[in-house]
Amino acid sequence: MIQSANQLPGFYACVDYIWAKREDRIQRLSNKNSIENFKPPGFKSHWGIGKDIFGWAIYSSDGEFMQRITKLNDTQKSFPYRARIDDTILAKRVDMQWTSDRSPFKPYEYV
Numbered sequence: 001m002i003q004s005a006n007q008l009p010g011f012y013a014c015v016d017y018i019w020a021k022r023e024d025r026i027q028r029l030s031n032k033n034s035i036e037n038f039k040p041p042g043f044k045s046h047w048g049i050g051k052d053i054f055g056w057a058i059y060s061s062d063g064e065f066m067q068r069i070t071k072l073n074d075t076q077k078s079f080p081y082r083a084r085i086d087d088t089i090l091a092k093r094v095d096m097q098w099t100s101d102r103s104p105f106k107p108y109e110y111v
Contacts, residue, residue: 044059
């Protein structure tokens with residue numbers, strides 16, 4: 001979980017708005033913005049069934065695959081999930097003040 005400047009819990013998300021653009025639901029405000037201040041040291045994703053996690057994939061801060069592991073160390077536990085998200089789902093999460101600690105096993109559960 002990442003704390004915002006005003007110490008409220010929250011999360012960062014890099015969202016691809018291609019569908020919103022194609023459906024004419026979004027207007028470009030700027031482009032080629034630096035995300036360096038928001039880059040975590042890495043990302044994680046898991047595979048498994050339900051709450052049974054069989055393993056983890058670790059990615060660099062640039063999204064390149066690094067390794068598969070069976071157990072996360074403390075640093076890797078703090079990595080955000082690497083996942084794709086639809087812009088409408090993200091908007092719902094923001095509206096409901098979703099935080100990443102609400103479901104460590106199913107990042108999409110509270111939509």
